[in-house]
Amino acid sequence: MSETTSDPRYKRRPPKRPLRLSWSDERVRGIFWQIVVVALVGSVIYWLWSNTSHNLAVRRIATGFGFLDREAGLPIAESLIPYDPTNTYARALLVGVLNTLKVAVIGVVLATILGTAIGIARLSKNFLLSRIAGAYIEIIRDLPLLLQLLFWYTVMQGLPGPRQALRPMEGVVLSNRGLKLPALVWENAHTAALVVFLLGIVATWVYARMARAKQMADGQPRKVWATALGLMLALPIVVWWGLGAPWEIEYPVLRGFNFRGGMNISPEYFALLIGLVTYTAGFIAEVVRAGIMSVNHGQWEAAQALGLRHGSVLRLIVMPQALRVIIPPMTSNYLNLTKNSSLAVAIGYQDIVSIANTTLNQTGQAIEGIAIIMAVYLTISLSISLFMNWYNARIALVER
Template identity: 60%
Template sequence: MASKKTNKTHLSWNDPAFRAIVYQIAVLGIVAYVAWYLVSNTMHNLSIRNITTGFDFLDREAGFAIGESSIAYTPADTYKRAILVGIVNTLQVSALGIILSTLLGSIIGVARLSTNWLVARMATVYIEAIRNVPLLIQLFFWYALITENLPGPRQALNPVGGVFLSNRGLKFPALQGDSLSWILYGLLLAVLCTFAVYHGSRKRQEKTGKTFPVFRAGLFMLLVFPFIAYFLGGASLALDYPVLRGFNFTGGLSISPELSALLAGLVIYTSAFVAEIVRSGIQSIGKGQWEAASSIGLGKTRVLRLVILPQALRVMIPPMTSTYLNLTKNSSLAVAIGYPDIVSVVNTTLNQTGQAIEGVLIIMAAYLTVSLSISVFMNWYNRHIALVER
């Protein structure tokens, strides 16, 4: 039997393994020293200026109003609650921005590959123009367009009954009643069941080759489950219409000019990058795939949806992840147009409390957590759709 060779590390500078260990220890030591120096120097400067440190201020009364909040908040609430409002607002903008920019960017990316000369050129002009104008400038443009060119509440545009558009934002009817929460739970249950049916149908198809009408089953659950939940909640549901009272509307739901401008800027700017990712992903698929799918009688739309895009997703997901992360981080520019995101709320907090370091750490931790969550999900999805060698 051949003897096993063992790679032993020798305490000699001529041994590459020993040198590698020494270099790593040296680098770790330098990093630890720099971190210690920065922390100790900061703490020393704070103590000289009699500035207290810590996060005890989070339990004190905030004392300032927040113009837009998806959760209940009053100035009598704590700074902790105010920061939570900012985080929720940031998550709201990021989620809506990711969904809308993906939809718009996919359409434009496919349009750029169109055989229609005008459609392809218009998509190209859109991408090149939007990508080469700074996002902050675009946010200022949309905010000015909404606040300065739309009429006031008394002269608000009324394109559809109950919907009003003015320089105070978009007002539209809202559902209210005891059954509303039940309906939302019904929708959530329908979505979860649809995903379960989808995964079950894929495993069934891999084993037996038989397909299952997932789309029709999902549509049925999305319609039936909320309908049943409506009656379980007492069949109490009504529309609350916005009504002009004084100088503004009351009732219904509203989208503020700040949120509208922020969403418009983020979606339009990010969709240009998404469009290029979609275009490159589609073009990465060989021409033979188009020809093979067309030879069995599939039309161009079905070839794109059933054959090309599923393969192109494996190319598009990594750069799409970076684009989603950039959108989330770019939402911090909301402070420039007055939307109360996490940066704006924490900025007000640190101005009142003087806890600048703690405030910046909170912002960093919030964006780091959201970004890592998006990255983890996208990496999981990337592994899920990856080709598995058999």
């Protein structure tokens, strides 16, 4: 029963009974069993704890996180922040966390796009398209992710060397050294334009809210898109132009045995990203399909009968209802992708698990190493689920 039920019968509480110290009293039994279970769990934990501290003392393993300040001496191939082996373990682990986030964030975005496209394709009236999407979903979900990652990694290693590299497009080079892309030479003007762009997004959001409040007041719809375009697109371009409009693209060039310049995506990262995105997209496609199918067809017809345009029906009527079904399973797919990125250790991409594992082998600090891995994932998982729960509560159906 809902808390806000107006029926007074549900509000009335049962009369309070005094606690009798007897086995026939349900509450006494409840307290007894709770004490038994807590004592049991507590003693098991105490037993494990005392064994562990004894074993650690016997093996002369120091406990604590003091090792974090020591020199790591472990090489890391790719890093978002400056790092070299003389840095501390703490910094090495930070590099690992950033590498995990790098694959998780980009993976979530790409998997959402690909999964939504496949989910819509699965519902297409075109027989061929929906069958191909169906076969993709079935096959990708029936194969272990680890197998798929190893497969993609093997494929990456089987690509030709840098000299015979594949060049599907100007400046794009695919070889067993990874994927090379042309990169923009980053200058202050770009940073300024980016900052203005972000400010533009905030300003657009504020403007859209104000326009909506006015529409609620007088019923007149206001056009937001022109201002939005100006704030988000024109203003950054003007700023970039004003700072000299730097536009220099750096292409990867073959020097000796490898490429120089441009953006480099390592084979490990590329294999991990392809594997995670294609795998998670299979699950997201099913989520999207179920969400769209959950919206009753009568909703479309009723909205059209009200005179709404197709785009408005989708945006105002169908999507809000579909999202309600989509968001909770989507959250768990995002969490799964993040947790699955830990399989990187099998193909040699240095994420937090891989670096913590090396740390643990070098220092012998098994408990601390695994505690760090778990803490990192718990933090990421909890932040994603908090954010998604907040979003879910925002769009949830408000009843009574």
